[in-house]
Amino acid sequence: MFLEFIKSLYLTKRVFYLLAAIIILFLFSNWLPGIYPIIWMIVWAVLLTCLFDGITLYKYKNGIKAHRLLPDKFSNGDYNAIPVQITNNYPIRIHTEIIDEIPIQFQKRDFLKQISIASREVVNFEYTIRPVQRGVYTFGHLHIYAYTNIGLIKRRFRFDKEAAVKVYPSFIQMKKHDFLAINNRVSTLGLKKIRKIGHTMEFEQIKEYVVGDDVRTINWKTTAKHGHLMINQYQDEKSQPIYSIINASRVMKMPFNGLSLLDYAINSAFAFSNIALKKHDKVGLLSFSNKINNFLPAQRKKTYLNTISDSLYNIDTEFLDADFGMLYAQIKRQISQRSLLLLYTNYEHISSLKRQLPYLKSIAKKHLLVVIFFENTELQQVIHKNTSDLQGIYDKTIAQQFAYDKKTMVKELQKHGIQSVLTAPENLTVNTINKYLEIKARGIL
Numbered sequence: 166m167f168l169e170f171i172k173s174l175y176l177t178k179r180v181f182y183l184l185a186a187i188i189i190l191f192l193f194s195n196w197l198p199g200i201y202p203i204i205w206m207i208v209w210a211v212l213l214t215c216l217f218d219g220i221t222l223y224k225y226k227n228g229i230k231a232h233r234l235l236p237d238k239f240s241n242g243d244y245n246a247i248p249v250q251i252t253n254n255y256p257i258r259i260h261t262e263i264i265d266e267i268p269i270q271f272q273k274r275d276f277l278k279q280i281s282i283a284s285r286e287v288v289n290f291e292y293t294i295r296p297v298q299r300g301v302y303t304f305g306h307l308h309i310y311a312y313t314n315i316g317l318i319k320r321r322f323r324f325d326k327e328a329a330v331k332v333y334p335s336f337i338q339m340k341k342h343d344f345l346a347i348n349n350r351v352s353t354l355g356l357k358k359i360r361k362i363g364h365t366m367e368f369e370q371i372k373e374y375v376v377g378d379d380v381r382t383i384n385w386k387t388t389a390k391h392g393h394l395m396i397n398q399y400q401d402e403k404s405q406p407i408y409s410i411i412n413a414s415r416v417m418k419m420p421f422n423g424l425s426l427l428d429y430a431i432n433s434a435f436a437f438s439n440i441a442l443k444k445h446d447k448v449g450l451l452s453f454s455n456k457i458n459n460f461l462p463a464q465r466k467k468t469y470l471n472t473i474s475d476s477l478y479n480i481d482t483e484f485l486d487a488d489f490g491m492l493y494a495q496i497k498r499q500i501s502q503r504s505l506l507l508l509y510t511n512y513e514h515i516s517s518l519k520r521q522l523p524y525l526k527s528i529a530k531k532h533l534l535v536v537i538f539f540e541n542t543e544l545q546q547v548i549h550k551n552t553s554d555l556q557g558i559y560d561k562t563i564a565q566q567f568a569y570d571k572k573t574m575v576k577e578l579q580k581h582g583i584q585s586v587l588t589a590p591e592n593l594t595v596n597t598i599n600k601y602l603e604i605k606a607r608g609i610l
Contacts, residue, residue: 172321173320173322174319177318177319179317180317187211190204214315215317218313218315229261229309230251230254231251231324232324233265233324239294240336240338242296242424245293245296247265249263250287251309253282257314258281259281260282261281264310266307270296299333299478301331301332303329305327306325307325308322308323309322333474334431334432336435336474339439342436342440343443370398405505405610406502408507409434414482415482415486416487425482426539427481430509433594433597434473435477440601442469448469453487453491455483455491459476463500503610505535506533507600510536510538518574519577529581535584538574538586540587544568548561574587
């Protein structure tokens with residue numbers, strides 16, 4: 166008990182300033198002996214004031230109550246609010262200094278908030294944190310240092326034992342783009358929805374044969390019954406299989422604004438999956454590097470979004486090259502129905518694209534493949550920077566060459582009938598969803 170008291174007791178700077186002043190006065194008393202008794206009176210006054218201040222603070226066992234309200238999970242790459250509630254049970258106004266032990270991932274050791282709280286008052290405030298890495302974040306204790314207007318003694322209150330919160334793919338971003346499932350953004354592009362008759366799994370009706378109909382759809386039983394040719398008519402299946410394919414190799418380790426390309430892709434895949442499910446499509450997931458890390462077959466269940474979220478949470482960057490040959494084999498083996506495949510990857514040089522192009526072309530023969538890769542926004546800053554020295558001109562020329570290579574990659578993919586999205590990392594989710602809505606509107610799947 167005594168040890169806890171000692172640990173909670175702190176002297177403020179005012180005490181040390183007073184002690185320094187008293188020492189100086191004692192020094193001067195060598196030449197002015199008459200002030201010596203006065204100095205001792207000051208010493209006793211300071212001691213009695215400290216005693217009174219301490220009794221005031223320690224008289225009430227639960228003078229301060231506080232609680233940190235942690236959510237069940239954090240949203241990666243977004244600002245998450247941490248509410249804190251403080252109650253002053255003292256009969257007087259109390260000044261407080263709040264120090265929260267923020268998770269080590271933030272490397273923030275200067276958290277301090279000062280609040281003055283009236284008697285019996287409840288104060289609520291919040292601060293925000295922005296995690297840029299998925300995983301478990303552990304909070305320590307919440308410390309409240311209380312002192313009176315006298316300000317000689319501080320009493321430390323400690324609340325909330327260690328608590329862990331998991332950081333999941335950005336559900337804040339997912340909710341932010343929810344409206345796109347209702348308000349089709351690409352309608353402003355002049356695209357027209359068409360009803361396309363196809364040969365997918367969704368049966369529409371049986372009708373009489375007319376010249377030009379596909380003879381392979383003749384329904385022979387109905388033909389025999391009616392005495393003339395009848396055919397089965399199908400329409401494009403409304404619930405189409407769509408897969409987010411995430412490259413988790415070393416090329417996705419590059420960070421922008423503190424967030425790696427892999428985490429940008431994960432946040433985008435999560436938000437996109439939510440939109441696709443609301444559009445009544447079947448959603449699946451595949452992540453790979455030198456091996457297949459995760460595979461979730463496409464399903465339409467609303468609860469499937471939780472399964473996707475848990476799977477995305479566990480994806481991590483591999484410091485190895487991606488094996489696109491193995492990816493092609495996996496897609497051929499596991500995805501038999503024609504599907505929309507959104508491939509999140511990155512290419513910094515056209516030679517790296519050409520190495521993988523044969524596999525991409527093979528995948529695109531059966532499926533609608535959209536290759537999503539990233540602009541290097543750091544290079545854009547170099548390109549638009551005004552410079553006059555030789556080194557600056559050289560750097561700017563190289564940056565322009567890299568930016569030109571990115572545009573060349575888009576044309577190279579288009580030449581082989583492969584859809585593509587070249588986007589800045591921060592615009593990834595919006596551009597991906599708009600590409601999906603464009604494909605839906607054009608009916609090309």
